[in-house]
Amino acid sequence: MADINATDEYRKWLSSDQIDDKTKEELRSIEGNDEEIVDRFYKKLSFGTGGLRGVIGAGTNRMNIYTVRQATQGLANYIISQKGQDKGVAIAHDSRLMSPEFAREAALCLNANGIKTYLFESLRPTPELSFAVRELHCIAGIVVTASHNPREYNGYKVYWEDGAQVTPPHDKNIMDEVAKVTDFSETRTMDEDDARAKDLFNVIGTDFDDKYIAEVKKQSIHPEIIPEMAKDMTIVYTPLHGTGNVPVRRVLSQLGFTKVYVEPQQKIPDGSFPTVSYPNPEDPKTWELALELAKKVDADLVLATDPDADRLGVYCKDTKSGKYVSFTGNMSGMLIAEYILRERTITHTMPENPALIETIVTTDMAKAIASAYKVDLIEVLTGFKYIGEQIKLFDETGSHNYVFGLEESYGCLAGTYARDKDSVVAVMMLCEVAAFYKKQGKTLWDAMMDLYEKYGYYKEGLTSVTLKGIDGAKQIQAIMDHLRNEPVKTLGGEKVLAVRDYENSVRHDMETGKTEELTLPVSNVLYYELSGNAWCCARPSGTEPKIKFYCGVKGTSLDDAEDRLEKLKADLLEMTK
Numbered sequence: 001m002a003d004i005n006a007t008d009e010y011r012k013w014l015s016s017d018q019i020d021d022k023t024k025e026e027l028r029s030i031e032g033n034d035e036e037i038v039d040r041f042y043k044k045l046s047f048g049t050g051g052l053r054g055v056i057g058a059g060t061n062r063m064n065i066y067t068v069r070q071a072t073q074g075l076a077n078y079i080i081s082q083k084g085q086d087k088g089v090a091i092a093h094d095s096r097l098m099s100p101e102f103a104r105e106a107a108l109c110l111n112a113n114g115i116k117t118y119l120f121e122s123l124r125p126t127p128e129l130s131f132a133v134r135e136l137h138c139i140a141g142i143v144v145t146a147s148h149n150p151r152e153y154n155g156y157k158v159y160w161e162d163g164a165q166v167t168p169p170h171d172k173n174i175m176d177e178v179a180k181v182t183d184f185s186e187t188r189t190m191d192e193d194d195a196r197a198k199d200l201f202n203v204i205g206t207d208f209d210d211k212y213i214a215e216v217k218k219q220s221i222h223p224e225i226i227p228e229m230a231k232d233m234t235i236v237y238t239p240l241h242g243t244g245n246v247p248v249r250r251v252l253s254q255l256g257f258t259k260v261y262v263e264p265q266q267k268i269p270d271g272s273f274p275t276v277s278y279p280n281p282e283d284p285k286t287w288e289l290a291l292e293l294a295k296k297v298d299a300d301l302v303l304a305t306d307p308d309a310d311r312l313g314v315y316c317k318d319t320k321s322g323k324y325v326s327f328t329g330n331m332s333g334m335l336i337a338e339y340i341l342r343e344r345t346i347t348h349t350m351p352e353n354p355a356l357i358e359t360i361v362t363t364d365m366a367k368a369i370a371s372a373y374k375v376d377l378i379e380v381l382t383g384f385k386y387i388g389e390q391i392k393l394f395d396e397t398g399s400h401n402y403v404f405g406l407e408e409s410y411g412c413l414a415g416t417y418a419r420d421k422d423s424v425v426a427v428m429m430l431c432e433v434a435a436f437y438k439k440q441g442k443t444l445w446d447a448m449m450d451l452y453e454k455y456g457y458y459k460e461g462l463t464s465v466t467l468k469g470i471d472g473a474k475q476i477q478a479i480m481d482h483l484r485n486e487p488v489k490t491l492g493g494e495k496v497l498a499v500r501d502y503e504n505s506v507r508h509d510m511e512t513g514k515t516e517e518l519t520l521p522v523s524n525v526l527y528y529e530l531s532g533n534a535w536c537c538a539r540p541s542g543t544e545p546k547i548k549f550y551c552g553v554k555g556t557s558l559d560d561a562e563d564r565l566e567k568l569k570a571d572l573l574e575m576t577k
Helices: 004-015 023-026 032-043 065-081 099-112 126-135 171-182 191-197 205-218 225-232 245-255 282-296 330-344 365-372 384-397 423-438 445-453 471-485 557-572
Strands: 050-054 089-093 117-120 140-144 153-160 201-204 235-238 260-263 301-305 312-318 323-327 355-359 376-380 401-407 411-413 456-468 496-503 507-510 515-517 526-530 534-540 547-554
Touching: 004 023, 004 376, 023 260, 032 065, 065 099, 065 140, 065 153, 065 171, 089 099, 089 126, 089 330, 099 117, 099 153, 099 191, 099 201, 117 126, 126 140, 126 153, 126 205, 153 171, 191 201, 205 245, 205 507, 225 423, 235 282, 245 260, 245 423, 282 301, 282 312, 282 323, 282 534, 301 423, 312 330, 312 423, 312 445, 323 330, 330 355, 330 365, 330 401, 330 411, 330 423, 330 445, 355 365, 355 384, 365 376, 365 411, 365 445, 376 384, 376 496, 401 445, 411 423, 423 445, 456 526, 456 557, 471 526, 471 534, 471 547, 534 557, 547 557
Parallel strands: 089 117, 089 140, 117 201, 235 260, 235 301, 355 376, 355 401
Antiparallel strands: 050 153, 140 153, 301 312, 312 323, 401 411, 456 547, 496 507, 496 526, 507 515, 526 534, 534 547
């Protein structure tokens, strides 16, 4: 039997004069399907610190124009409370189903509240939205995307005036305002023609792209190498039906790369993602078509960006074996980081008080590289918004100058023109790095092996457990509670030296029994410091019904690191049983 509250809410939607006929028709099609009704209506789609994300469809627990309006009305109320309505809001969207419609609905809701909007004329990368917020001096930004989630999902991320995704106190305050909007009658909207007439609804055209690409190109360190090596470098690229095709090809072309092949079946934006069920560069199945093309054209590099073009995946040809080798986000990030730090040092273009920023679940190789070039290494919580927050802090205090930032999940940023990860600049920098090493007769894989030899054989992994439905969140929290209440003493054959509990803001030394306060923001995260230069971290996902376990080791060789990592991952999965 369906939950009575879910059933009541279902009937309320069917009888409401605020719900359009097409939506009601969709709801009538599930009449009698109690399980489906409960899933759609047992709760309100959660507006978390990162915004909304959910399956597209009718219902309170779905992404649709009504839940988008509710979220936007809450955002509008907060903007008005901050007296920011005259600054306006920039809005972008990706290629997903309903993305243009949700972006337009968000704009018109803001307009109806007297807030000016700047809506991109068509799909654009998420990092360009981040750039637009600051360039247009907006109070906030919205990007409609579900990043790399499966095709049935869409989402809605909020940015603040610094160009980064919202962080405390704004994230919590916006969440509170959204929670106050309990009925669709409290949401506002207006006719687009009226909004245009009142100069509230504004469209951003292609001229703005020129400014964004110009900022991306400024991050190049040795552009002179590219024309010299371009004729000998072959690149295969796939945008995975997303937003990356135009900006990625444009920046590579302008820098002088001439042999760039785009995977033809994945070139055109398409929210149904016909060639991939899961448009995620981390998924090996995503690469089948691109690798097939790479073999035909004998590519040096194979690149993929996710649908909103903020993350980059990489394969490189290993000329010794003739095979294409996959790079993790940590590996590609380290190649770019070491290149930037080394070449900025050699060319005397390193700023004073330089800083490299990484999240707590990113490779420890970053610490070794930063130390080698006398660059401060700053750790933040998982989520690129915290890296963006540090850039803002640097601007305000003058304490550091940002050089590079990265997270393990294929995201990085060179430069401060944006305050979110940017696969467009990542593509550009990685191709420049590849050209640099090609001139020395090396592949990117050779360069990666050089890093391992120099800094150590660092290897990282991620394993997760998915728990969907009504009980999923409770099960995930129960696992976290169990880990807190019954601390483990060994993991993967390594001793637990200390446990950092970011929810309680305390680090507990397991050997001395001493505790110390943690200064990072409160978050439901447990981090284990292990013997043998190993570590692991447990955290519930903020965007998916998963609990994630990150881990890292430092081995004496690639095989040794792999063995140690697998033991650690196996122990982590045992803790969920």
